[in-house]
Amino acid sequence: MSTPRQRGPGRPRRVPVEEQRALVLRAARRAFADQGLQGATIEQIARGAGLTRQAVYEQFGDKTALFAQTVAELEELAFRTIAARGSGDADLGLRSWARKNYASMFDFVAAHPEALPVLQEAERAGIPALTRLRSRLAEVYTAASRERWATHGIESGRADTALVAMYFAMTEALVNLSWPGAAPDREAVIDLLTEFTVGGIARLYSHRPDVLARLR
Incomplete structure (x- = not known):
């Protein structure tokens, strides 16, 4: 009785184009x-993707084009994720809403640790993706925060634009901060940001309303 011949390995599966891009x-x-843009190579990226350099070139052209596409996708991902959280929860009060949105920024960075470094690298390379992202998110957050300040009798006017800019700047600075020794509890940092922002503006309104008035 003859033994069935073993089949040799088949041809490698051709990865679909969309899967290759991903x-x-x-x-x-x-x-x-x-x-960074200068240090990364197509060879390194191809190896990380499990593809050939030729496949990368066929999909994206050169490294500059690939970087631009990577930045664009991360900008859109950040906008969709953060804007959706910032514009929702209409029933939340000011302090709860502010805290939720500080937490959302920390959550986004934890889920997508490459996003902020790549967007910062884009700024250094002359692609204002992070600046553009801040401006787009400011439109969403300004409208949402203005409604909540109004429930406290505070007419913030154009101060909202400055406050939103400060919100992003503080969060970006703290979210990846290198702490001496062990990093503090994340919730403590979020509470600090919340109380500094909400409490600070409320105090400003009651003690120095002229500052907000000059920004209206």
């Missing part, structure tokens, strides 16, 4: 976040 973009995020 693999390359995922590897590109890591490479650009870790190495």
